[in-house]
Amino acid sequence: MRCDWVRQNILFYVYGELEDDARYEVEQHLARCPECALELKATRKFQATLAEMPVAEPTPNLLAASRMRLQEALETARPGGFWQRLIVEPGVWLRQIRMAPALAAAIFIVGFGGGIGATYNFLANRPVAVSSEEHSDPSRPVESSAITGIRSVTQDPGSNQVNIKYDTVSTQEAQGSLNDRRIQQLLLFAAHNNYNSGVRMDSVDLLTQAPDDSRVREALMYALQNDTNAGVRLKALDGLSGFVRQDSRVKDEVLRALIGDANAGVRMQALRLVEPMKADSNVRSVLTRLAQSDENDSIRSQARAMLAQMPEMD
Amino acid sequence: MPADSYGIAIPVGEMYRPRRAEQEKGNRNPSVRGSLAAQSNRIDDTSLIREAQQGNRSAFEVLVRHYDQSVLRLALHLTGSESDAQDVYQEAFLKAYKNLGSFRFECSFYTWIYRIVTNLCLDHLRKRNVRKEDAPVAVDASGEEYSRLEQFADARSGANPERDLMRRELGRKIGTALSALTPRERMVFELKHYHGLKLRTVGEMLHTTEETAKNTLFRATQKLRAALAEMR
Numbered sequence: 001m002r003c004d005w006v007r008q009n010i011l012f013y014v015y016g017e018l019e020d021d022a023r024y025e026v027e028q029h030l031a032r033c034p035e036c037a038l039e040l041k042a043t044r045k046f047q048a049t050l051a052e053m054p055v056a057e058p059t060p061n062l063l064a065a066s067r068m069r070l071q072e073a074l075e076t077a078r079p080g081g082f083w084q085r086l087i088v089e090p091g092v093w094l095r096q097i098r099m100a101p102a103l104a105a106a107i108f109i110v111g112f113g114g115g116i117g118a119t120y121n122f123l124a125n126r127p128v129a130v131s132s133e134e135h136s137d138p139s140r141p142v143e144s145s146a147i148t149g150i151r152s153v154t155q156d157p158g159s160n161q162v163n164i165k166y167d168t169v170s171t172q173e174a175q176g177s178l179n180d181r182r183i184q185q186l187l188l189f190a191a192h193n194n195y196n197s198g199v200r201m202d203s204v205d206l207l208t209q210a211p212d213d214s215r216v217r218e219a220l221m222y223a224l225q226n227d228t229n230a231g232v233r234l235k236a237l238d239g240l241s242g243f244v245r246q247d248s249r250v251k252d253e254v255l256r257a258l259i260g261d262a263n264a265g266v267r268m269q270a271l272r273l274v275e276p277m278k279a280d281s282n283v284r285s286v287l288t289r290l291a292q293s294d295e296n297d298s299i300r301s302q303a304r305a306m307l308a309q310m311p312e313m314d
Numbered sequence: 315m316p317a318d319s320y321g322i323a324i325p326v327g328e329m330y331r332p333r334r335a336e337q338e339k340g341n342r343n344p345s346v347r348g349s350l351a352a353q354s355n356r357i358d359d360t361s362l363i364r365e366a367q368q369g370n371r372s373a374f375e376v377l378v379r380h381y382d383q384s385v386l387r388l389a390l391h392l393t394g395s396e397s398d399a400q401d402v403y404q405e406a407f408l409k410a411y412k413n414l415g416s417f418r419f420e421c422s423f424y425t426w427i428y429r430i431v432t433n434l435c436l437d438h439l440r441k442r443n444v445r446k447e448d449a450p451v452a453v454d455a456s457g458e459e460y461s462r463l464e465q466f467a468d469a470r471s472g473a474n475p476e477r478d479l480m481r482r483e484l485g486r487k488i489g490t491a492l493s494a495l496t497p498r499e500r501m502v503f504e505l506k507h508y509h510g511l512k513l514r515t516v517g518e519m520l521h522t523t524e525e526t527a528k529n530t531l532f533r534a535t536q537k538l539r540a541a542l543a544e545m546r
Binding site: 008011012015017042046047049050052053054055056057058062063065066067069070071073074077078 | 371374375378379382383386387390391396399400403404407408411412481484485488506507508512513528531532535538539542
């Protein structure tokens with residue numbers, strides 16, 4: 001039985017295909033069993049016979065001719081790249097979509113928002129859409145799905161009274177203090193959705209006065225990450241400045257802006273915000289990256305200076 | 315499976331033939347052999363493949379040069395004909411070029427290209443089995459028939475005609491014995507014995523398990539030994 005097993009495995013032993021323990025067993029057995037040792041000898045002899053006639057290498061001429069022929073054919077052939085992958089393999093295509101839920105969500109939101117905007121424009125141009133003052137109960141929140149846009153946000157100088165003009169089906173106006181739920185809701189809406197960057201700037205500016213509210217903080221982080229206007233992002237950054245230390249999500253957001261924001265002013269401000277936390281390992285790695293590769297000279301040198309001041313960790 | 319989960323044990327782009335000394339040592343640690351070269355080639359390949367996938371033809375041509383010599387050698391030995399080998403070479407790399415978009419680094423590029431080549435060669439062997447042609451006679455580019463193994467014997471034997479005759483005879487015997495194998499047995503034996511690949515890799519190339527490749531190699535070797543013993 002044992003000899004059978006060894007004989008079946010001698011070939012793989014010779015080819016180096018046995019696991020260490022099996023190889024050990026075969027070697028031990030071969031040392032004791034002359035019959036199996038004969039089989040090993042026969043296997044090696046067979047291999048030696050084959051080795052008498054090794055495989056001929058292709059001649060350089062054949063190789064060169066093959067390469068040349070292939071090169072000619074490649075000139076007219078179309079490569080299978082990204083697009084072919086999408087067309088040929090819908091599975092891959094679907095996977096791309098599945099892998100990007102954020103992108104898919106963004107497409108839906110943009111489509112939805114665009115639809116609402118178009119409806120608003122259509123209705124706003126109708127003569128019946130007149131501006132009206134609305135002084136209803138300020139504690140009653142506005143149906144947010146009814147708001148189609150914010151026209152303006154103004155604060156009365158020297159008070160915390162805010163005046164917001166917004167559109168539902170027709171233009172409405174709301175007044176109240178910053179603490180009113182309705183006002184806060186409108187400001188949050190304005191910070192997220194408005195097409196007019198001036199309005200977003202005003203809303204974010206007002207929101208920075210009440211960043212303790214987690215929804216407000218959320219809106220500021222959203223503005224910092226997504227707003228197309230650098231001024232709005234800068235304002236949001238200001239509003240978040242007090243929370244970099246206590247809220248790790250705020251810190252992450254600021255670090256993301258530090259690396260990824262296209263505007264050097266925003267990056268510079270973010271750099272100032274993280275300065276007190278330069279011993280944090282995440283902050284340090286971001287600083288190292290900035291010191292090496294930020295396109296702005298002064299950010300690079302400032303990051304380098306901050307790294308140089310850092311206490312030795314080891 | 316991640317792209318670099320297998321270390322192909324042979325330095326790609328250069329010929330590897332199992333040396334007797336190495337085999338007699340039991341081939342103890344083949345993974346060390348050329349592993350550095352293979353690793354650096356793999357890194358190179360990854361960026362080359364990505365560039366080629368984006369439509370960079372010269373990146374693809376560099377990739378071809380990493381593998382084409384061993385591809386041609388395999389095709390030449392399996393088909394026994396320069397023009398057939400050239401056809402397999404051409405078809406394999408064109409197919410790779412056209413399907414490069416579907417290569418997703420789930421296996422090494424080496425395994426992937428060899429999969430294409432072995433499939434083409436298997437088709438060729440099957441067709442030839444249907445035609446019942448005998449192996450060792452080859453047809454060169456000009457259409458003239460010659461024996462590949464005999465020709466090789468000529469080159470090695472020098473001025474000893476008796477030895478030359480014996481080598482020719484042995485070459486014919488080996489060629490006949492090899493061509494009597496089934497296409498799959500022939501392929502496994504070729505990849506293991508003449509190309510020194512690990513049976514695990516052979517299994518991957520032929521879309522089968524290592525165990526099946528092992529059994530096939532065992533059967534092929536038994537048949538060859540029997541055939542060569544009969545002829546002696």
